[in-house]
Amino acid sequence: MTVKKVIAENSRNVSIEIEGRFDFSLHQQFREAYSSCNDSGTQFSLELSKATYMDSSALGMILLLKDHAEKVGGDVLINRPSEGVNKILEIAQFHRLMTIKV
């Protein structure tokens, strides 16, 4: 279970990658990964191809990220969710709220 953060040179593209189970135990780490990225128009891309599982707390954490992104005039993109994770995103109908690139 890890959270990796990569910030592009222009600092407007922040990529956060989750490996393993994406659940409440990542709460603190996940928040830390984006809370200091306050440049206006920052694009957050959440890489979920290596996430094996996601629970409803993780969905809540994504909503918090979305709130943060909207506050700085940016956006959130979910990138390549694994099959299991995508199923959970579908049940929660998150594609109605943000872009999900399968």
Place this chain on the structure above:
Amino acid sequence: MTNLTGKHNTKLALVVDDSAMQCKVLSVLLKEEGYRVFSANDGARGVKMYIKYKPDLVLMDINMPIMNGYEAARKIKSLSTGTSLCPLIFITSMDTDQAFIESIEAGGDGILVRPFSPEVFKAKIKSIQRISDLYQQVKTLQQEQQQDAELAEKLMSDVIESRNYALDKIGIVKKAAELFSGDIQLSALCPNGDVNILLGDFTGHGLRSSIGAIPLAETFRVMTKKGFTLLEVIGQVNQQLYDLLPPDLFLGAAFVTISSHDESAYIFNAGLPDVYVFSKQGDIKNQIESCHPPMGVLPYLLPDTKLTILPIKITDRVILISDGIVEARNEQGEMYEFERFEQAAKLGVISGSVSNTVLNSVNDFCMGMPQEDDISLIDIPCDGWEQTFVVSNTTDNIAEEHLNDSDDEQNSAWRWRLALTGPRLSSVNPIPMAMSQINEFEGNAEHWQSLYTILTELFVNALDHGVLALSSDLKSSHEGFAEYYKEREVRLKTLDSGFVEIRLSSHPFPQGGRIKICIQDSGQGFDLKAHYRKRAEKSDAIMLSGRGIELVEQLCESLAFKDNGTLVEASYVWTT
């Protein structure tokens, strides 16, 4: 107030040392620190004295006859697993790493190596006592918190679950992962005898996830009781949770209305696993997947939000589950998954005990692995929701006597009138308004649910067949049934003209009264004679429509269509 430090009591210390001289020295020092002191000269006696006096502190030599210090320490620590931590310090002249490590492993909380000055000894005692006090404080707070939580949980489940409707008919499984469940199960009776059911799953579990439960239960019950439609209840629940909860907290929920007289189920799934409809044989007839983000995520429902309306047989069962079931894991980390659930549910439907069969199957699969998430299931039978309306023939005479009183609208105790036009017809439900007026004027009473049914049926009739010009013939087949509701939605959306007017007047007589209902619509009307003829020809078995009017006829004193079917007049009589 609980005393957290225990300072006002004299503390007890136990000194265990085979040297009487050493015991004496340590005792004196401890007494100077305000302790009462007992001593023992070997490990075995030390353990006995510990059991007898329950001291607040133990000082232990290592090398002793009969039972050495390590063994005695282990025994004492195994006895002191209760509420208080009794710190144990080894006193030794063995200044080796080995002695230090073994002391801690035997359960010692510290070690003092001789020789030491009285000041160092007293400082050590103080520091260890500080830790012990802190431990005691944490322990006490934890106990208080646990007690408060248990009390809160009891109140909460009393408020929420004990007020559910028809618990004897609806099968409910609820297995919380923690004291507070993030899952919630609600059922409530609509004024017309339909039943509304909700299975919800708040984000996470524990206390944090159950704070939304009470307002949710209130909204769901009150609105259902007042006769709001399921979609209106859902809209309000969504808005309320959006306003109340922090952004990362929301409710995955499935809502179901079972309407027996309509033989339909109205289903809405926002963020839960598929809702299932099983036939009597245990075959899956329908699966309704999530079509909307969970409640409380968005400020308003998405504009294209609609319910799934399905024709049902009375032998069908609707089953709702939370993800805790399909995601339950066994020791190998495998999940229970939908396939196992569907098989267990099928067996359960056939054997007549869905909740037990599924729960046993999940338990067998997990084989005692600790439960990670709340597990819930609701099993709803589709029969037994017919309302027992009181059609009172005995009141006819009284009503008859006062027949003439009510002939004239001018003689009414009150009159109420509402006309909805154009787009308002699709956005406003006038029935709860009418009912709330009646409740205000005439007081609250059980029998108004009959009037509610009359008003609802006649209003829907005027809107669907009058203003929207939908033919009820469509509903005669199962395919047409779905088609009907699809078409209804399309026409409602584009509705820009037309009206439905509702007029009510009340004509009380000494032991009761009569409410006259007139509903007029702007439609083309219909051929009344042909309509009645057609209905007479149809066999009862496959009639998916027309039941509404039949029901209204039973409940009314009189019912008459006029003006080519665009005006309906009904009168409803009640006695006290």
